[in-house]
Amino acid sequence: MLTMDDIVREGDPVLRAVAELVTFPLSDEDKKTGQKMLEFLINSQDPEIAEEHELRAGVGIAAPQIAVSKRLIAIHVHDDNDRLYSYILYNPKIRSHSVENACLGGGEGCLSVDREVPGFVVRSARVTVEAFDIDGKPLKLRLKGYPAIVVQHEIDHLNGIMFYDHINKENPSYLPPDVTIYE
Ligand code: UDB
Numbered sequence: 579m580l581t582m583d584d585i586v587r588e589g590d591p592v593l594r595a596v597a598e599l600v601t602f603p604l605s606d607e608d609k610k611t612g613q614k615m616l617e618f619l620i621n622s623q624d625p626e627i628a629e630e631h632e633l634r635a636g637v638g639i640a641a642p643q644i645a646v647s648k649r650l651i652a653i654h655v656h657d658d659n660d661r662l663y664s665y666i667l668y669n670p671k672i673r674s675h676s677v678e679n680a681c682l683g684g685g686e687g688c689l690s691v692d693r694e695v696p697g698f699v700v701r702s703a704r705v706t707v708e709a710f711d712i713d714g715k716p717l718k719l720r721l722k723g724y725p726a727i728v729v730q731h732e733i734d735h736l737n738g739i740m741f742y743d744h745i746n747k748e749n750p751s752y753l754p755p756d757v758t759i760y761e
C-alpha cells in the first residue's frame with residue numbers, strides 16, 4: 579500500500595512537469611498505479627488505518643504526487659448530499675466550466691505540501707470532465723461543489739500547477755466579486 583513516504587513533496591521537479599498522456603489499452607502498470615492511488619485515498623479516510631500508518635485524510639491524488647509523470651488522478655470525495663464521487667480518471671480533461679467561480683473558505687492544502695499556505699484559491703464552480711476509466715471506456719462527469727474543486731486541484735497537478743500559484747501574491751485574502759465561498 580501507498581503511505582505518506584510515497585508522496586512526493588514540493589520542491590521535487592516532478593510536481594512542476596507537464597505529465598504525459600497515458601495510452602490505450604492501458605498497461606497493467608498504469609491500471610495498478612490508478613488502483614493504488616484510489617486505495618490510498620480510501621485507506622487515508624479510514625480512521626484506524628490512517629492512524630496506524632499516519633496518513634493525512636486525502637480526497638484526491640494525482641500520479642505526479644507518487645513520482646509518476648502520467649495523466650491519471652483518483653478522487654474519493656462526498657458532496658454536501660453525501661453522494662460519493664469515487665473515480666480513477668485517465669487522461670482527464672475539463673471539457674467546459676461555469677462562468678461562476680467558487681473557492682473553499684478555509685483555503686486549500688495539499689498532500690505534497692507540509693505547511694499552511696493561507697489564501698483563496700478561486701476555481702470554477704462547475705466543471706464537465708471527460709476522461710477514460712480503467713477499462714478504457716470514456717466517461718463524462720458533471721461536478722459541482724467540493725468534488726469540482728478537488729478535480730480541478732488534481733488536474734492542475736498534471737500540468738505542474740500547485741494550488742498556491744492561484745493565490746493573490748499582494749493580498750492572499752483578495753476575493754474577486756461574485757465568488758461563491760464554500761464553508
Ligand atoms: C487533500 N484533504 O486530500 F472538507 F472529508 C486534503 C489534505 C491536503 C488536507 C489531505 C481534504 O481536503 N480533506 C477533506 C476536506 C473536507 C472534508 C473531508 C476531507 N487534498 C488533496 C491533494 O492534495 N491532492 O493533490 C487537498 C484538497 C484541497 C482542495 C482540493 C483537494
Ligand code: ZN
Binds near residue numbers: 687689
Ligand atoms: Zn495537491
